[in-house]
Amino acid sequence: MAATRIDDKIRRSDALSKARGEAKYVSDLFFDGMLYAMMLRSTEARADIISITPPTLPDGYYFITADDIPPEGKNGLHMIAEDWRCFAKGDVRFVGETIGLFVGPSRAVLKSLVDNTKVEYSVKEGAYSIDDAIAIKGGPIVEGKEDDVMCQLYCEKGRDMESVFKEADEILTETFETGFQEHVHLETNGAVVMEEGENYVFYISCQCPFYVRKSVAGLLGIPVERVIVRQTTTGGAFGGKEHFPDVLAGPLLVAEHKIHKPIKLIFDREEDMEFSVKRHPSKIIYKSAIKDGKLIGTKGDIYYNCGAYLSASFVVLQRGVFHANGVYDIPNTYLTGYGMATNTFPSDAFRGFGAPQTLFAIEMHMSHIARRLGIDPADFKKSMFLKKGGETVTNGHVVEEVMLNEMFDNIAKESDYYRKSREYGYGSGRGIGVSFYNHGGAFTGNGEQAIIKAHARLRKEGERVIIEVGSTEMGQGFQTILRKIAAAVLEIPIENVDYPNPDTSCVPDSGPTAASRSTMIVGRLIERCAQEMKERWGEGDFTVEKEYEHPDGFPWDQSTFRGDAYLGYGWGAAIVELEIDRRTNEVVVKGIWSSHEIGKAIDELIVHGQINGGVIQSLGYASMEKMENRNGHFKQTSMSDYVIPTSMDFPEQYYHIQENPYEFGPFGAKGMGELVFNGADAAYVDALERAIGKEVYKIPLPPEDIEEALRNA
Amino acid sequence: MNTCYIPENLTEALEIRRKTHALPLAGGTDLMVQAKQGIGINPVFKSPIMIITGLDELKGIRVEDDGTLVIGALTTSAEIAADERVFYHIRTAASQMGAISLRNTATIGGNIANASPKGDLPQPLILLDATLTLASLDGEREMKVDDFITGAKKTALNDDEIIKEIRVKPVEANYLFYHKIGTRKANAISKLSLSAMANVKDGLILDFRASSGAAGDKVKRKREVEEMLIGKAVSDIPSLKDGFLTAWNGILSPHAMPTYRRESTKRMLSYFLDKISEGAELGIIS
Numbered sequence: 001m002a003a004t005r006i007d008d009k010i011r012r013s014d015a016l017s018k019a020r021g022e023a024k025y026v027s028d029l030f031f032d033g034m035l036y037a038m039m040l041r042s043t044e045a046r047a048d049i050i051s052i053t054p055p056t057l058p059d060g061y062y063f064i065t066a067d068d069i070p071p072e073g074k075n076g077l078h079m080i081a082e083d084w085r086c087f088a089k090g091d092v093r094f095v096g097e098t099i100g101l102f103v104g105p106s107r108a109v110l111k112s113l114v115d116n117t118k119v120e121y122s123v124k125e126g127a128y129s130i131d132d133a134i135a136i137k138g139g140p141i142v143e144g145k146e147d148d149v150m151c152q153l154y155c156e157k158g159r160d161m162e163s164v165f166k167e168a169d170e171i172l173t174e175t176f177e178t179g180f181q182e183h184v185h186l187e188t189n190g191a192v193v194m195e196e197g198e199n200y201v202f203y204i205s206c207q208c209p210f211y212v213r214k215s216v217a218g219l220l221g222i223p224v225e226r227v228i229v230r231q232t233t234t235g236g237a238f239g240g241k242e243h244f245p246d247v248l249a250g251p252l253l254v255a256e257h258k259i260h261k262p263i264k265l266i267f268d269r270e271e272d273m274e275f276s277v278k279r280h281p282s283k284i285i286y287k288s289a290i291k292d293g294k295l296i297g298t299k300g301d302i303y304y305n306c307g308a309y310l311s312a313s314f315v316v317l318q319r320g321v322f323h324a325n326g327v328y329d330i331p332n333t334y335l336t337g338y339g340m341a342t343n344t345f346p347s348d349a350f351r352g353f354g355a356p357q358t359l360f361a362i363e364m365h366m367s368h369i370a371r372r373l374g375i376d377p378a379d380f381k382k383s384m385f386l387k388k389g390g391e392t393v394t395n396g397h398v399v400e401e402v403m404l405n406e407m408f409d410n411i412a413k414e415s416d417y418y419r420k421s422r423e424y425g426y427g428s429g430r431g432i433g434v435s436f437y438n439h440g441g442a443f444t445g446n447g448e449q450a451i452i453k454a455h456a457r458l459r460k461e462g463e464r465v466i467i468e469v470g471s472t473e474m475g476q477g478f479q480t481i482l483r484k485i486a487a488a489v490l491e492i493p494i495e496n497v498d499y500p501n502p503d504t505s506c507v508p509d510s511g512p513t514a515a516s517r518s519t520m521i522v523g524r525l526i527e528r529c530a531q532e533m534k535e536r537w538g539e540g541d542f543t544v545e546k547e548y549e550h551p552d553g554f555p556w557d558q559s560t561f562r563g564d565a566y567l568g569y570g571w572g573a574a575i576v577e578l579e580i581d582r583r584t585n586e587v588v589v590k591g592i593w594s595s596h597e598i599g600k601a602i603d604e605l606i607v608h609g610q611i612n613g614g615v616i617q618s619l620g621y622a623s624m625e626k627m628e629n630r631n632g633h634f635k636q637t638s639m640s641d642y643v644i645p646t647s648m649d650f651p652e653q654y655y656h657i658q659e660n661p662y663e664f665g666p667f668g669a670k671g672m673g674e675l676v677f678n679g680a681d682a683a684y685v686d687a688l689e690r691a692i693g694k695e696v697y698k699i700p701l702p703p704e705d706i707e708e709a710l711r712n713a
Numbered sequence: 714m715n716t717c718y719i720p721e722n723l724t725e726a727l728e729i730r731r732k733t734h735a736l737p738l739a740g741g742t743d744l745m746v747q748a749k750q751g752i753g754i755n756p757v758f759k760s761p762i763m764i765i766t767g768l769d770e771l772k773g774i775r776v777e778d779d780g781t782l783v784i785g786a787l788t789t790s791a792e793i794a795a796d797e798r799v800f801y802h803i804r805t806a807a808s809q810m811g812a813i814s815l816r817n818t819a820t821i822g823g824n825i826a827n828a829s830p831k832g833d834l835p836q837p838l839i840l841l842d843a844t845l846t847l848a849s850l851d852g853e854r855e856m857k858v859d860d861f862i863t864g865a866k867k868t869a870l871n872d873d874e875i876i877k878e879i880r881v882k883p884v885e886a887n888y889l890f891y892h893k894i895g896t897r898k899a900n901a902i903s904k905l906s907l908s909a910m911a912n913v914k915d916g917l918i919l920d921f922r923a924s925s926g927a928a929g930d931k932v933k934r935k936r937e938v939e940e941m942l943i944g945k946a947v948s949d950i951p952s953l954k955d956g957f958l959t960a961w962n963g964i965l966s967p968h969a970m971p972t973y974r975r976e977s978t979k980r981m982l983s984y985f986l987d988k989i990s991e992g993a994e995l996g997i998i999s
Contacts, residue, residue, distance in 0.1 A: 027752075036753065107753040188752075268751045583980040584894050585973070624897055640902050648899035703894065703904075704973035711972070 001493035004484060006667050009605050010494060012480045014233075014473060026190040026205050026232040031262040034192070037252060038110040038265070040100040040117055041275060042092035045128070045343040045632025046138060047121035049091060052099065054117045061104035061113065064255045065089070072221030077250050078214055079243040081310040084346060086219055086250035092121070093141065093308035094345050095632040096275035101251040103263055126343035126632055130283045130303045133340035141308060141341040150306050151314035151339035153561055155321055155393045158332030164297035168289035172369060176286075176361035177698040180627035180634075181279035181350060184644050186475075187235025189245060189276065190266035193252040199505075200256055201228045206245040207237045208512035209504050210470050215246035216253045227253070228505045237474040238617075239349030242514050243312055244277050274637040277348035278627060280304040280316055282357035284324075286365045289332075293373050295366075295384065297332035300324050302358060306339045307346035313339045316347070318444055320354035322565045325393050326362040327404060327436045328384040333393055343632050349514060351617065351677045355439055360622075360699065363435045363682035368695055376421055377686060378434045382408065385436070396556075396564035403658050404436055407573045407595035410656045415575045415593045427693020432577040433686025437679030440566030441671035442517035445556035448548055448567075455508035456525035457545040458486060458533050465490060465533070467499040468543075469510035471522045476673055477606035478518050484603060485523050485666050489530035490537070508545060516570070516671025519602060520664075521548060527666035551664055568662050570675035571597040574615065576683040580691045585703035585710075587623065587688065592653040594680065599662035599670035607672060611655045614676030620645040622681035622699045716761035723770045723875070726763060727850045731873040735763035739787055740818040742811070743827045771822070771877060774798065780883040786822025786876040790834075793821060800881060801997065802837035802908045805891045809833065812900035822876040828862045828931070830969065831903045835862055836926030837891065839934050840908045841881050848877040855880070865930040886910040886920065887995040890985045893926075894977065903927045905974045909985045916947050918989075925978055929966025938964060942986075950990035958982060 004010070017023045040054075040063075054063045066075050066087035075089065076082045088097045102113045125138035133141075133148035141148055158164075165171060191204040200220075206212055209229035217224040234241065248265050255263055267276075282304050289297040302320055306313035321337040352359075370380035382405060390398045412418060420432040442448055457468040465486055473479040479499045487494040510522045529544040536542065556563035577591040594615055601607040624643050628635040636642035661668025681699060688706070689695055696709045718735050720726035729735055736758065738744050748756035765771070771787040774796050782798060793799055794808035794816065810816055810824075810833040824834040825845065838858045845861050847854050849871065858879070861869050870876070890909040895901025906926035912919045921942040924934040938960045942953060958979050965975060988998045 108750070108755065111751060111754055266752050271751075583984055584892070584977045586894060641896075643896040643901065646897060646899045649897050702896075703977070704971070707973035707976060 001495055003491040004487040004494040006484065006488040006602065010480055010484055010603050012477055012606065013483065014479055023233045025187055025235055026192060026203055027266050029192055029203055029232065031192065031194060034262040034264055035103050035105055035259065036107045036110060036265070037101050037103045037255060037263050038107065038114050039098050039251070040102065040114050042088060042095055042097040042099055043119070044092055044121045044123055045095050046126035047092050047123045049088065050120040050122055052117065052119050055113055057113070058104070058109065061102065061109065062255065062259055064101040064103060064251060064258065065099065068254050068258055069219055070221065070257065073219045074221070076218065077216065077246045078218055079246060079311040080315055084247070084309040084311050086254065094343050096345050098247065098251055101255050103255050103259060128342050128344055128629055128632055130281065130305050130340050133305070133342050134303070141343065148341040149338050150310050150341040151317060152337065153318060153321060154334065154336040155561055156334045157391060157393050157395060158297065161297060161299050161332060161334045164289050164332045168291050168296065170290045170372070171287060172290065172372065173285065173287040174365055174368060175697060176284045176364060178282045178357045178360060179700055180281050180629065181621050181625055182273055182627055182642055183238040183240030183350060184639070185236030185238055185240050188267040188269055188272035189241065189248055191245065191248045191252055192262060192264045193249070193256045194262035195256060195260055196228070199226050199228050200253055201230065202249055203230050203232050204245055204249060205232055205234045205241060207234070207241045207472055207474055207514060209472065209502050210509045211243065211512055212245055212249050213504050216249045219250055219253055220257055228503065230503045231472050231501045233501060234472060234474040238351045239353065239514070240277060241474065242349040242512065244348060269639060270637050273642060274634050275345065277346055279350035280306065280313065280347040280354065280357065282320070284358060284361040286361065288365065288369060290369060290373070295330060295369055298325065298330050300333070300335040302335065302337045304337070304339050304354070304357070305342050305344065305347060307342055307344045309346045310339070311346050312348055315444065316349065316354035318354070318561065319440070320358045322394060322440065322444065323355040323438070324358040324362060326359055326366070327386055327438050327571065328362070328366065328381070329386045329390045330384065335393060344629050345634070351614070352439070352674045353515065355674070356618070356621070356678050356681065359437045359678050360682050363437070363679070364685060364697070367686050376418070378408065378412070378417065378421070381434070381436055392565060394565045395562050399568050400662060401660060402571060403597050403660055404571055404573055407571065407597060407656065407658050411573055411575050411593040411595050411654070414654050415577065415591060417575055420577065424690060426690055429582055429691055430579050431687035431690030432575060433683045433688070433690060435574050435679040435682035435686060437572045437675070438569040439516060439671065439675035439678050441520045441568050441570060442566065443515050444565055445558055445563065446550065448517070448521060449550035452511040452548065454511040454521055454525060454548040455545060456510045456522055456529060457508050457543055458526065458529035459543045460533060461541050463496055465492065465497045467497065467526060468507040469522055469526070470502045470504065470507050471510045471518050472502060472513045474513065476610065477603070478513065480606060481519055481602050482523060482526055485526050486530045488667070489527055490534050516674045519666065519669050520568070520671045523602070523666040523669060524664065567664060568670050570670050570672050572675050572679050574680045574683040576680060576687045578684070578687045578691060580688070585706040589619070589650050591651060592680065594653065595656040595658055596672065596675060597658035597660050598672040598675065599665050600659055600668035601657050602667060602669050604657065607657060608655060610673055611676045612653060615653060615680040616645050616650055618677045618680040619650055619684055622684045622701065624700060624702050626700045626702055715755070715758050718761065718763040720763060720765065720768065723768055723848065726765055726768060726875060727848060727873070729763055730875055731850050733761050734872040735761040737765045737875055738762045739765055739820040739823040740789065742815050742819040743823060765875070782881040784821055784879045786878055787820045790816040790819050790821070800837070800841055800884070801889045802840055802891050802910070803834065806833045806837045806893065806906070809893050809895070821879055825858060825861065825879070826868060826870060826876060828866050828868050830865050830929060830931055831927045833893070833903060833906070833926070836906050836924050836932045837908050838879065838881070839932045840910065840922050840924040841884050843879055843881045845879055846877045847874045849874045853877065859932070859934065862931050886912045888913060888985070888989055888998055889996065890998045892981055905977060907978055907981050909982060911989055913947060913989060918942050918945050918947060923961065923982060925965060927969070928974070929969045933964050935964045947990060947992070950986050954983060954986050
């Protein structure tokens with residue numbers, strides 16, 4: 001077999017086993033004496049629990065609640081914050097909150113136990129939307145607070161905004177709203193827990209095995225090492241398996257502590273949609289000062305609906321605020337972010353992690369300003385691009401050469417943008433739209449250095465090399481990427497490199513598989529391990545382990561959010577062309593063009609797959625993926641009423657990958673998994689606005705919402 | 714525990730049906746979903762069921778001597794979509810139902826018996842005045858599809874009957890229109906569907922029909938409203954159109970049809986009438 005080179009196109013190592021149905025997911029695992037579990041959940045959004053009366057339990061059945069947490073344990077899941085309770089006790093704060101866990105041999109019996117349990121509530125008024133939370137409807141949700149602002153931050157750049165607005169010729173204030181989005185990972189959430197000696201072992205579908213361990217150990221008051229997490233082949237995640245698996249693992253661990261038999265909990269599809277985390281809905285208000293045909297300042301108020309628990313929301317909100325000026329060097333800005341507590345299911349990680357909401361809003365706002373100035377939106381946006389060394393909203397600087405002009409030129413030519421932009425005009429039924437976006441790679445600020453301190457290890461056994469990291473394959477292709485990096489450095493065939501699913505008792509913690517950090521950070525660690533291994537190749541069997549090293553010269557103050565928020569950005573440009581059926585408001589997308597600068601594509605086939613998927617997911621977010629919440633209940637609870645795009649909905653895409661090797665990444669690569677989600681939505685809505693000749697301020701926009709926009713305008 | 718019968722022929726099926734009132738299950742694409750209990754739990758049916766998928770007497774499409782099209786109740790949507798003898802509206806609706814796997818399994822009889830207001834096939838069948846042959850041990854009776862479906866999820870099927878076949882007499886039409894607005898472009902449930910047809914000869918509208926799906930508790934069609942155009946000259950369409958559209962709007966359920974669906978229906982019908990009025994080429998108006 002030939003040595004693998006970094007530019008070879010590789011068939012994904014997991015492709016065949018998944019396509020053939022040979023891969024084993026957690027639902028496929030069976031153990032001797034295994035029991036099943038089913039959750040008893042809150043049916044009220046905000047209420048005191050008066051009583052919980054389960055039916056008489058048949059032999060061999062258990063009902064586990066907060067009362068089963070031992071005295072040395074604490075009823076909290078340690079995500080980023082620790083406020084999400086493992087079991088509701090005394091009150092419930094959202095529909096779907098776990099109250100108890102039934103465990104026993106028959107799922108049919110478990111279902112009847114859940115159905116026949118009587119929970120008596122004293123119902124209180126809830127807050128469900130950002131506006132409800134601003135109005136503190138029903139009183140503050142978080143104990144000890146005076147309002148429903150759960151977390152807050154601001155960033156400022158340039159002069160005092162009051163003086164900026166004073167000298168403006170024109171001020172444009174606009175409010176944008178984005179909705180919930182459901183992950184719809186192909187495989188639903190699931191886990192099995194069991195004992196092994198004095199340890200507890202999880203087999204679980206997840207992105208971050210070390211997160212699960214950290215999150216649940218406190219429930220029993222035991223050291224994290226006594227919880228061993230073995231990631232099972234994971235059928236998609238998109239952020240929906242970053243922290244949410246903890247919500248399954250917590251109750252299972254408490255049950256295992258009492259029952260001592262293997263227990264399996266698998267969510268049905270409806271359960272997984274109705275009772276799981278979503279993307280944060282947002283309300284974003286921009287007020288911009290325009291002078292002499294130029295944008296001189298923007299004030300932004302950014303509200304995210306966090307749901308009933310903080311969990312990871314403050315970090316999501318931070319990323320939202322840090323991306324709120326998009327790819328533009330707006331000279332004066334003042335941005336405030338508010339994370340609002342509501343009685344909806346907690347919002348959590350979702351591809352883009354807070355950035356897509358503000359990027360959508362700023363893109364639309366910039367297009368609207370351009371229209372008022374009589375300039376083509378593309379030209380107006382180009383005139384304000386950030387450049388290398390340019391100041392970011394956190395008073396940091398852009399590390400890399402910004403190549404958006406080159407990227408736009410490529411897709412503008414391919415799509416014939418300028419001719420179509422002129423010809424289609426505004427309100428002709430046809431439109432072409434454009435958007436620019438970026439995504440800061442890896443954890444914000446000094447998080448990689450201060451919080452994660454990632455480790456990765458390479459083991460040599462004869463001619464084989466084994467990758468030992470906590471990072472996971474979830475469908476994105478990371479097993480192939482890491483094996484390719486190792487093989488290319490070592491100049492050996494990729495077939496000689498193994499990368500088994502991680503087991504926290506065997507591998508070092510390379511940090512969560514999130515934040516577009518895997519290739520950039522963990523890939524770099526493996527590259528460094530492989531470089532040393534190559535030099536020592538003749539030494540027989542040995543291991544090489546490396547720790548993350550933070551490059552010098554990128555200051556960050558986490559208490560004030562000042563400095564270099566990211567060590568590098570991925571950059572993107574997208575163009576979407578569409579036609580609208582005037583009779584039915586059905587939209588036909590005629591063309592999609594994108595260019596992405598990700599440093600270097602480790603594998604073009606995988607990157608192409610990510611672009612195709614990310615862009616379509618973003619178009620679904622903009623057009624059809626509508627998830628409504630009525631009084632705390634999600635209205636769309638199945639895949640027939642919450643629809644995601646099929647291959648029939650959008651045409652084949654043109655894609656371009658801009659090379660711009662990144663100093664601190666493996667072979668020059670940066671992160672890209674989230675970037676490709678961050679912008680097609682705004683290009684679509686820009687095109688739609690031009691087609692219908694009306695401005696719109698919210699997504700998603702299925703045909704009935706387009707009707708509303710046309711009527712309200 | 715479910716009780717399940719699997720008859721070998723129609724007579725046996727009718728005997729079981731009379732004796733047990735077991736619910737006929739054909740393709741199962743509706744009933745299996747409704748009976749679903751969750752992962753790892755057997756489906757639960759509220760009454761005994763009878764799997765009739767194997768009854769060959771109820772399968773296939775034929776045309777009788779007088780031109781009447783007869784579709785066996787167990788004929789699948791895929792088979793209907795592929796058969797050019799089937800009227801345009803029915804064939805097109807069948808071809809846009811769910812996904813390929815569903816169309817290979819779902820039957821026309823099941824789609825009618827399920828009586829969902831969003832069902833794809835009842836709408837064109839009602840447009841074409843299709844009838845059903847209902848079989849029981851006492852013999853057969855014939856009924857219009859429009860009368861058979863009495864409301865959302867409600868039918869006139871007796872508890873000892875089975876839908877045997879669907880009959881559509883030849884209908885003359887030279888302008889045809891069908892449009893389904895789904896939640897997306899494939900594998901979608903109907904938000905709204907509309908069929909329309911006209912038979913125009915020598916500048917006169919000899920027949921005009923329309924039917925709206927997902928428009929209320931059942932498919933909406935009204936002969937009195939259609940008659941506003943029948944017998945009239947094509948050249949009168951511009952002066953008749955507004956009155957017709959208002960009258961059509963009046964038969965749609967206000968609850969089930971919020972502004973968007975109501976307005977889209979109006980715009981599509983208006984478009985269809987404009988095309989006839991303009992003397993567009995005969996055939997399918999798309």
